[in-house]
Amino acid sequence: MELVRIYECLCDVTRLRLLHVLGQGPLCVCHFQAVLDEPQVKISKHLAYLRERGLVEATREGKWMVYALPAKVAPELRANLACLQDCVRENPVFRHDLARLRRLAPQPPAAGSCGCGSMARSRTRGTKTLSS
């Protein structure tokens, strides 16, 4: 069942958040880190998971990997993504993600720049490596 593979992808909050944010447009990993405030390895692994199963596609932009929903989305996936967007519309976590996304990139990141360098020093984790 193809459908089951999709649901397996939706079984994790991190992945839900990734997909939800991707609904707004393509994004690079460091942006995801900043938006979700989760460690790099976590983001990266979940994106790999989604990629293996074809829920997202990745393209290299210089040093950055930009992830996006595939150009042609299967109907079942499309339906479920719509359903997801609908279900989390009022959820604080997901709203917060969108808020941070907009704060980071008022306009969609232009290909080739990504803007990652200019923003939030992506700390590796709660390790207070900063301001110490």
Added chain:
Amino acid sequence: MELVRIYECLCDVTRLRLLHVLGQGPLCVCHFQAVLDEPQVKISKHLAYLRERGLVEATREGKWMVYALPAKVAPELRANLACLQDCVRENPVFRHDLARLRRLAPQPPAAGSCGCGSMARSRTRGTKTLSS
């Protein structure tokens, strides 16, 4: 995340089939066995799984346990069940389940009878215990 719990329930074909069939109305375990053609333990465990997570409710009818979608379904669940019904509409397995369901119970099983006794000797599994 409440939503994640729902998706976890949708990660297994057997459970998808159970929920799909339940969309047609309440059903007892032996009917499920006949409709899905799966062993008793499998059906039973997956129903228990769904029940723990509140996706289905169970009531005893004499010797039979009748499972049904809960009276009040949470909006997220409702949305996802609708999405599911939509996604599997053309899937052979799920269509087949519905076909067998209709063949077994042209009219919804009356509470108190269940009709289980009158129908398909529910074999425990592919074990050819019958006609030998």
Added chain:
DNA sequence: GCCACGTATTCCCTGAGGAGAATATGTCGG
């Protein structure tokens, strides 16, 4: 060629979950 940066992969540990066989529980009819 080396370094810094962004990202992916590996390793290790832990826990969940699916399958089946066997067994237990609950309910009814006698």
Added chain:
DNA sequence: CCGACATATTCTCCTCAGGGAATACGTGGC
């Protein structure tokens, strides 16, 4: 009380998934 039936639970085995730390890889700048 016993036996038949419907269903649930337990046990064992196995695979997969998640988390984090450490490390590898790829790219661009000097």
